[in-house]
Amino acid sequence: PCRVAAVISNRADAEGLALAKAHGIPTAVVKHRDYPDRNSFDAALARKIDSYHPDFVALAGFMRILTPDFVAHYFGKLINIHPSLLPAFPGVGAQGQALAHGVKVTGCTVHYVDAGVDTGPIIAQRAVPVLDDDDEAALSARILAEEHRLYAEALARLLVEPWRIAGRRVLFGA
DSSP, rough: OOOOOEEESTTTHHHHHHHHHTTOOOOEEEEEEGGGSSSHHHHHHHHHTTTOOOOOOOOOSOOSOOHHHHHHHHTEEEEEEEEESSSSHHHHSHHHHHHHHHHHHSEEEEOOOOOSOSOOOEEEEEEEOOHHHOOOOHHHHHHHHHHHHHHHHHHHHHSSOOOOEETTTEEETT
């Protein structure tokens, strides 16, 4: 129940840009290498995002740590998805971490972004079993399929249901 205002990337070769263009969605590139530091880049990125007046900013494959000022600017509007059941296995390589730890279940988490790394309030999670013959590629593919479904479902809930943030959880129907 939404309209995608724009797809913005820091990489001109991001697959999401081509997909957006194919669907008539505006796109933009703000290259982090064009800025002398993280604060300058984040300020330019925020200006670009704000020019589209979004209700939510949904990160997808954006592999950069955002500054506290950027995160604060979008508090309650900035969401991300992570390929583990947070708080387990934050940061990069979550699927490999899950395999290395021998867990039987992992999954994905949609969460608000805060100043930490994958520490924001949890919106939704979905479990994915770890199979005995899984390698990182197989597990990653199954998690990614669930990420695509869960992200859309979670965003739809945020748009149509009342919710509130309570500590590290998002409560619906509140």
